[in-house]
Amino acid sequence: MTVETPTTGAGTGFEPRIVAFICNWCTYAAADLAGVSRLQMPPNTLNIRVMCSGRINPMLVIRAFSQGADGVLVSGCHMGDCHYITGNYYARRRLLTLKSVLTGIGIEPERFRVTWISAAEAQDYQRVITEIVENVKRLGPLTLFRDGRVVARETTGCAEG
Amino acid sequence: MSAIRVPASRMEKALAETGWRVMVPSGAGRKGGYVELRAGGRLPRECGDHTKPSTPPKGLVFPNNEELLSYVLGVKGEIEVGPASHTMARTVLYGTPPCDTASFRALDSALLKDMAEPGYAGKRGLLGVIGMACSRAGRWCFCTSVGLSPRSNIGADLMVYPDGDDLLVERVSDRLDGLWKRLEAGAAGADEKALRAVEGKFVPRVLNFVFEAEKLADALEKAFGSPYWKEFSERCVSCGICTFLCPTCHCFDITDVAKDELSGKRLRTWDTCQFPEFTGETSAHNPRKERWARQRQRVLHKFLYHPRNHGHMMCTGCGRCIRYCPVDINIAEGVMRLGGSK
Amino acid sequence: MRDYRSESARLREIVSGLLERGEVELVVAWTEGEDRPRTRETLIGKGREDLLRKVVWSPFCTTSTVTFLKKNKAALAGKRLGVVVKDCDLQALNVLLQEHFLKREDLVIIGVRCDGLAEADLFPRPEGAEVPITSDGGGVTVGKQRRAWEDSGFTTCLTCSYEDMKPDHVVGEYGRKKGKPEWGHLARLQALEPGKRREHYAALFESCIRCYACREVCPVCACVECAIDPGERAITPRTAPSVKACAPVWACRERSVSENAVYLLTRTMHMAGRCVRCGWCERACPVGLPLMEILDLSNDAVRRVYRYEVGRDPADPPFLASYAETDPDDKGAGH
Amino acid sequence: MKDEYIPVVTEVADIRTETPPGDRMIRTLRVQKEGKAPFAHLPGQCAMISAFGRGEAMISIACPPNGEYLEFSILLQGAVTTDLQYLEKGEKIALRGPYGNSFPVDEWKGRRVIVVGGGIGIAPLRSVYGHVVRHPADYAGLDIFYGARDSQSIIYKQELFDLLEKRKANVHLSIDRPEPGWNHFVGFVAANLTRAAPSPQNAVAITCGPPIHITVTLDVLKKLGFSEDQVYTTLERKMKCGFGKCGRCNIGEVYTCVKGPVFSLARLRRLLPEGLPDK
Known part of the structure; x- marks a missing residue:
């Protein structure tokens, strides 16, 4: 999978690509509700539904950035509401440590967001998506991983195996 | 005339006139490397262990990351293969110590003989090497043990002996004749005697490691089954430092890097016999599963196999693998124990 | 002032x-190397007087015996071990x-109280076995050569705060x-702008030659198969082709900023x-990358934000395998 | 100068499914370029086949030299072979070669050739027995010992039964465990070889298969009185470049991809012990 990013620089015309890992039980439902309620949102996100935010290995986030994502969102259930009881607690510790590292190497904190949005909070979902797209649009394309927008074919998964 | 005496500034000028890219050692140790000389920059006036970078010059003509071909697949199964260009700007390496200079003999014999490795062959043809006599041996140097010396010109096209503000320049091959002619015009000739006199200044000091080259291969072959290999490598961590920093190690890997489902490129990257997966077959069979077998392969490749195939050792005694080994594995110590004079 | 010759004698005892x-059955300890004052980890069994005689403790014991345990795990499995x-x-x-x-x-753990380490290569080779190695609050001395701790090549030791662990022998x-x-x-x-920081780290990532020395020498990088490797270490003759064909390649072998960054991140x-x-x-990095600059990004978060003390007690839960309800949340623009 | 890395793009002219689909599926691809073989080869040589995006694999050429086509019998094993299993007739395939040395079939003229194959190991040997079958007058006879786990895993089944029926070769087939309807030998290839006990007189034996098969076969041949000059094997090593540069397929000072994969046992003994299969 390659995330194609428009080659234009910051400013007009730059459409960021955001990879959003969203939890099946809450944020995905919120996204669904937002769609059904016809809430307006920028179409820049590539949503990947996962069963739990606790399933998100930091490597997935790193890989998304290295493959050309300009921003990454991980969104799960509110603390205490995890379908698997504690998945999001583990996710929070892991992903926010990752955020410290990414922020440290100069990836602006706006580019990597970790949020908790329940199935009912379609408007929060709309707000988060709008925010992240606007912020990343303002920041421009991510330059750290500029050189190698390449991917080993093996990472495309088992579809053909 | 095969040797001349020129002022050092003349070499600077002549090199600048050629318009070639000049690469020089940028400093000693881990931070150093072979880097391009800035316009108007000064050429190094001496070389030795105190100027020897941790990274050898092999990467210039044998980069860690080289494209071998690109491909585009059609949706109906068509295949289009694009060859890569294995070229670079015409380059001169200046001021390499004899150990790094001699590495090109080993690389040439391994990569150019019989079927040439296209990537190396393309770049090697555009590289000239101006070696320099070494004025300071380091703690880990053992070039005199592998048939070289601080003043050997093996692998060089021109050899330079610093002498005060002058350089004695010896013509070793005809590869840099363009430069040689510029230097030669009107320069004072230096006869053999003068050359030997200056050469004599670069005396091999008594080095710490001594082993006898002639007897080595036979002794190592006998030591193939020695239990010492296990002791030699029990603290080995299987990192690639010894081979990545070796000026003569040239094993590589070929991998495909897909840009997307239908296009991508094939890459050649450095690899090392020290990684377990180096010889691991898809069937899970691995002829060199154990660390000691892999260390043995490294030592024997340098001191037994390569000499058998090409007539000289695949080691120039630069000492990098000893100096930078994180766990103090000492190839000279091992070789001495198994086949040397100690 | 500490005299490491007498401490070494005590250790040998x-x-x-x-x-x-x-x-x-066996002890993992440092012994004097060929190239003194360098030392090396060695496995010593009963009756190996030749090795026992060389057992040493000094600020030049810079390698980790735990890495040795990790690397020889299979060979040492089930054996009762002493480890210095x-x-x-x-x-x-x-x-x-x-x-x-x-x-x-x-395990029987023999702890040596460490004041800091020093790079052996900065000191001249001691001629003769009787050259004393000593240290004090200010620095290390080998024979006549003295260097301050600050100039001994080990920056991490200057900020090391660990002491008073509880080994079996001291x-x-x-x-x-x-x-x-x-x-x-x-x-x-x-304090730098994010863009400048990215430049700084991109330069760091770019210089990596992927020799993996950092991973291999690390005492706690102990996975059987590293996620970064191309999935060839853990296969057995029974591994199904479909499994091998689908093994994810997280970082491909390409030596580029992005692939090197994936590895290091x-x-x-x-x-x-x-x-x-x-x-x-x-210290092992052959191209001199300041790797602590990147590792400390997570170290800082772990120690300062989460107040987690690494490796204090074998009974503590691992950091990423535990959580606290009071862990901080994403504040959006940073935390 | 020829760029050795650039493969020839040719076409898959025909595909035979040798064993049923599953984890150990074997298919034989016939490769042709404009009605001709993309390059000439000698029995025992190999070619590097590309699966772009995955890499390359060294596969032995499984047909005798014929000028018309090349054949490769490919066992499903890893990433590259997984991709190759999805190739269809008429699709393009990229390969380079031929690499390695060959069986000295010309030296063997006038002698009896004994082929001992196990599993997929019969593929490289097929180039030899195919050659002998094509030139029956040149050789004193042909014995083929071949065994697989079960009757379904036997490859070149039709061809081998044909040879047997037309008495072009003495074919000794075996499977590891009894099966209803199987009226050939049951047991390992080595046991079959011991039972048939071919005479070493004026004969050469060639063997290939899994490491354990080679080890046991070599023992049996020794007991039957074959000298080390009379026994040949072809070895498998991980290969990346195919022409003696990348440094991983060596046995002692010999790169398997250049001076191998075919070795006489005598030559293998002169190399270092690393060359012999694991015990």
Whole structure:
């Protein structure tokens, strides 16, 4: 999978690509509700539904950035509401440590967001998506991983195996 | 005339006139490397262990990351293969110590003989090497043990002996004749005697490691089954430092890097016999599963196999693998124990 | 002032006593190398007087015996072992014990009190065995050569704050006040604009030659198969082709900023709550990358934000395998 | 100068499914370029086949030299072979070669050739027995010992039964465990070889298969009185470049991809012990 990013620089015309890992039980439902309620949102996100935010290995986030994502969102259930009881607690510790590292190497904190949005909070979902797209649009394309927008074919998964 | 005496500034000028890219050692140790000389920059006036970078010059003509071909697949199964260009700007390496200079003999014999490795062959043809006599041996140097010396010109096209503000320049091959002619015009000739006199200044000091080259291969072959290999490598961590920093190690890997489902490129990257997966077959069979077998392969490749195939050792005694080994594995110590004079 | 010759003699006594009494089958200790004052880890069994005689403890014991245990895990499995550790090694050992990589009951731990380490290569080769190695609050002395701790090549030791671990046997006494973890180098970097910081780290990533020395020397990087490897280490003759064909390649072999970054960032994440800041990766790096600049990004978060002490006690839960309800949340623009 | 890395793009002219689909599926691809073989080869040589995006694999050429086509019998094993299993007739395939040395079939003229194959190991040997079958007058006879786990895993089944029926060769088939309807030998290839006990008189034996098969076969041949000059094997090593540069397929000072994969046992003994299969 390659995330194609428009080659234009910051400013007009730059459409960021955001990879959003969203939890099946809450944020995905919120996204669904937002769609059904016809809430307006920028179409820049590539949503990947996962069963739990606790399933998100930091490597997935790193890989998304290295493959050309300009921003990454991980969104799960509110603390205490995890379908698997504690998945999001583990996710929070892991992903926010990752955020410290990414922020440290100069990836602006706006580019990597970790949020908790329940199935009912379609408007929060709309707000988060709008925010992240606007912020990343303002920041421009991510330059750290500029050189190698390449991917080993093996990472495309088992579809053909 | 095969040797001349020129002022050092003349070499600077002549090199600048050629318009070639000049690469020089940028400093000693881990931070150093072979880097391009800035316009108007000064050429190094001496070389030795105190100027020897941790990274050898092999990467210039044998980069860690080289494209071998690109491909585009059609949706109906068509295949289009694009060859890569294995070229670079015409380059001169200046001021390499004899150990790094001699590495090109080993690389040439391994990569150019019989079927040439296209990537190396393309770049090697555009590289000239101006070696320099070494004025300071380091703690880990053992070039005199592998048939070289601080003043050997093996692998060089021109050899330079610093002498005060002058350089004695010896013509070793005809590869840099363009430069040689510029230097030669009107320069004072230096006869053999003068050359030997200056050469004599670069005396091999008594080095710490001594082993006898002639007897080595036979002794190592006998030591193939020695239990010492296990002791030699029990603290080995299987990192690639010894081979990545070796000026003569040239094993590589070929991998495909897909840009997307239908296009991508094939890459050649450095690899090392020290990684377990180096010889691991898809069937899970691995002829060199154990660390000691892999260390043995490294030592024997340098001191037994390569000499058998090409007539000289695949080691120039630069000492990098000893100096930078994180766990103090000492190839000279091992070789001495198994086949040397100690 | 500490005299490492007498401390080494004491260490030899303990090691030989353990072996003599049959309390352990083998001991992992440092011995003097060919190239003194360098030392090396060595496996010593009963009756190996030749090795026992060379057992040494000095600030030049810069390698980790825990890495040795990790690398020889299969060969040493089930054996009762003595292991000589410095403070940072003991912390690393605790991390591995927390993760059940080793069994505490298989180990007899001999702790050496460490005041800091020094790069052997900065000192002249001592001629003769009787050259004394000493240290005090200010620095290390080998024969006539003296260097201050600050100039001895080991920056991580200057901010090492660990002491008073509880090994089974102890050798030596601290001769120097330990430092405090210090994040000044990070603060300087973090004061830069994000763009400048990216440039800084991109240069770091770019120089990596992927020799993997940092991973291999690390005492706590102990996975059987690293996620970064192309999935060829853990296969068996029974592994199905479909499994091999689908093995994910997280970082391909291409030596580019992005692929090198994937490697180094992944390593940093896997070290979160496990890195004991021994700094060996940085010292081993053959191209001199300041690897602590990146590892400390997670170290800082773990220690300062989460107040987690790495490798303090084998009974502590591993950092990433635990959580607290009070863990901070994403504040959007940073935390 | 020829760029050795650039493969020839040719076409898959025909595909035979040798064993049923599953984890150990074997298919034989016939490769042709404009009605001709993309390059000439000698029995025992190999070619590097590309699966772009995955890499390359060294596969032995499983047909005798014929000028018309090349054949490769590919066992499903890893990433590259997984991709190759999805190739269809008429699709393009990229390969380079031929690499390695060959069986000295010309030296063997006038002698009896004994082929001992196990599993997929019969593929490289097929180039030899195919050659002998094509030139029956040149050789004193042909014995083929071949065994697989079960009757379904036997490859070149039709061809081998044909040879047997038309008495072009003495074919000794075996499977590891009894099966209803199987009226050939049951047991390992080595046991079959011991039972048939071919005479070493004026004969050469060639063997290939899994490491354990080679080890046991070599023992049996020794007991039957074959000298080390009379026994040949072809070895498998991990290969990346195919022309003696990348440094991983060596046995002692010999690169398997250049001076191998075919070795006489005598030559293998002169190399270092690393060359012999694991015990």
